[in-house]
Amino acid sequence: MADAWQTTYESRDDLKVFGDNALGLFALGLKFGIEDLVTVGTESITDGSDDKKCDIVYVDKDDGIAVVAQCYFSTKAKQEAPSNKAADLNTAISWLIQRPLNELPERIVSAAQQLRDGITNNEIKEIHIWYIHNLPESNNVLKELKAVEDSAKAAVTHQYPDSRISIHALEVGKAKINEWYDETLSPILVNDEFEIDTKIGFEIDGPEWRAYVTTVEARFLYRQYKKYKTQLFSANVRDYLGSRISDSNINNGIKKTAENEPDNFWVFNNGLTVLVNDFNVMSDNKSKNNKIVIKGMSIVNGAQTTGAIGALNKTPASSVRVPVRFIKTKNPNIVLDIIQFNNSQNKVTASDFRSTDKIQKRIKDEVSKIPSAEYEGGRRGGFGDLIRRRPNLLPSYTVGQSLASFHGDPVIAYNQKQNIWIEDSLYSKYFNENTTGSHIVFAYSLVRAVEQRKVELIEKEKKSPQTLTTDEENQIKFFRKRGxxxxxxxxxxxxxxTFTNRKISNLFRISFGEKKSPKEAQKLWSDLIDVTIPLCNQLDEALNDGLKNTKLVENVISKFRGLISVTAKSNAAIFKSFSKNIVIK
Known part of the structure; x- marks a missing residue:
């Protein structure tokens, strides 16, 4: 009988185009909560005849992580995966980290450059080296991966002696994938049992919840943060954009209070809201204090407080106590509402939770009226929905990136996908009173059409490279460059x-109307891509050192636009056909 994760994986028709690497993408999604695996796949998969044993190179500077993966999928039941493919990761790391860029195969140059830039600029904090397969884990593979991890640490230390990067090699086989899959089904990832001295407290019951209000010693939070890190915030991280926890946003005021005014900490701090699987309160007659035993914990409000306490240089004094309420409920809708309302009422973090603002609510409603389209407006699906495919869903991050790139900011789209949602100035630039559901579908479908063309070209190269035209070879070279x-x-x-032969004063007003589904919209872009993509080499210069230079981007796009204008007569029929579907309000 197949494990639950296998059934879900096999249902992901959208990933099948990536072949054996689809399992690697699936694992990435499970581990890091990635909603749009198609966009990640078109960017991160490097697999090919000259990939130097790098099947996937995934870099997320927002979260400070990089993943270098070798993928293997067996169609037959075996006791273990071949260990030589784990050893191949030594080769991958050597090429990505150590070899001069001008010696690298074209296929992995851009990936290596992105990884190295991330290390140099201290944007990468962790490198994960994975051997991903669908077989049982084994000691043979473990031994090889330990050697890979040691070699990788030596290579990074040699090339970047000032870096403080953590490197972890891991076999991601059946058991690990199953473990990660199970974690997606629950908002609480830390499932241990804890016994806590609480002194005093009181219990409150609701229709479908129970809560206990009390205080806990800050040293309890200190120890748990040291042990579990961001797993303590699993419900928060998995359900809202922009709720990542990093050292850079820990509140120094909280740390100073804990260190310098421990007795006043309770009155200065708003406290924590903690989801638990269960709790039981016990009285200690000798000390006349209470104890609470909790099973599992996820901090849905108070991440700043916990992170600040956890970042202290030493264990806080026993007099530092933190207000806390432990809540138990089995209703997933109540869980989501607890997360939402506990955070949206906090002025400091309100900009991280866009799903509650009126613009997102309006857009979500407008998209719901478009055929075969769903949009969560900044809010991810429920815990169990994270990895299951919702074929009509327009993922929020990708929508933000689509709007940024469509409105002339590809550098933002590529480098700041989280900041689009976090920074008010960026957010309001793309999500404002002019942004409509139909316009979002318009921009999003263009991104999907471009991604589809890239996948088609790469598949053709794999299956019959001898049939590629010179133009197609140039297009593949272009698409191998990240961004x-x-x-x-x-x-x-x-x-x-040029396409519509009319003045467009406000790009937000353009769409395919409210009757075209995202899939239909994607097809409408296809013919237009046919006649524009041969000119993609005009854009190369902006990608050669990574997509960073806004001025350079403006220059190459200006040249591209000029050449499209020159070809307008010869492509008049295609442009006219496309224009017939355009709606400008």
Missing amino acids: SNFLLVSAISSCLE
Whole structure:
């Protein structure tokens, strides 16, 4: 009988185009809560004849992580995966970290450059080296991966002596994938049992919840943060954009209070709200104090407090006590509401939780009226929905990136996908009173059409490289450069006046109307991509050192737009056909 994760994995039709690497993407999604695996796949998969044993190189500077993976999928039942493929990861790390860029195969140059830039700029805090397969884990593979981890640490230390990067090699086989899959089904990842001295407290019951209000010693939080890190915030992290916890946003005021005014900490701090699987309060007759035994914990409000306490240089004094309420409920809707309301009422973090603002609510409603389209407006699906495919869903991060690239900011789309949601200035630039559900589908479908063209070209190269035309070879070279998808989207959107032969004063007003589904919209872009993609080499210069330079982007897009204008007569029929579907309000 297949494990639950296998059934879910096999249902992911959208990942099948990635072949054996689909399992690697699936594992990435489970571990890091990635909602849009298609966009990640088109960017991160490097697999090919000259990939130097790098099947996937995933870099997320927002979260400070990189994953270098070798993937293997067996169609037959075996006792273990071949250990030589684990050893191959030594080769992958050597090429990605140590070899001069001009010696690298074209296929992995951009990935290596992105990884090295992340290390140099201290944007990468952890490198994960994975051997991903669908077989049982084994000691043979474990031995090889230990050697890979040691070699990788030596290589990074040699090349970047000032870096403080953590490196972890891991076999991601059946058991590990199953473990990660199970974690997605619950908002609480820390499932241990804890016995806590509480002194005094009181219990409150609701229709479908129980709660206990008390205080806990800060040293309890200190120890748990040291042990579990961000797993303590699992419910928060998995359900809202922009709720990542990092050292850079820990409140120094909280730390100073704990260190310098421990007796006043309770009155200065708003306290914690903690979801638990269960709790039981016991009285200690000798000390006349209470104890509470909790099973599992996830801090849904108070991440700043916990992170600040956990970052102290030493264990806080016993007099430092923190207000806390432990809540137990089995209703998943109540869980989501607890997370939402506990955070949206906090002025400091309100900008991280966009799903409650009126613009997102309006857009969500507008998208719901478009055929075969769903949009969560900044809020992810429920815990169990994270890895299951929702074929009509427009993932929030990708929508933000789509709008940024469509409106001429591919550097933002590529480098700041979280900041689009976190920083008010960026958020309001793309999500404002002019942003409509139909316009979002318009921009999003262009991104998907570009991604589809990239996948088609790469598949053709794999199956019959001898049939590739010179133009197609150049297009593949372009697409191998990271950030190319978003740059091409910006270039194409900049030509809309040429395509429609009319002045467009406000790009937010353009769409395919409210009757076209995202899939239908994607097809409408396809013919236009046919006649614009041969000019993609005009954009290369902005990608050569990574997609960073806004001025350079403007220059190459200007050249691209000029050439499209020159070809307008010869492509008049295609442009006219496309224009017939355009709605400008």
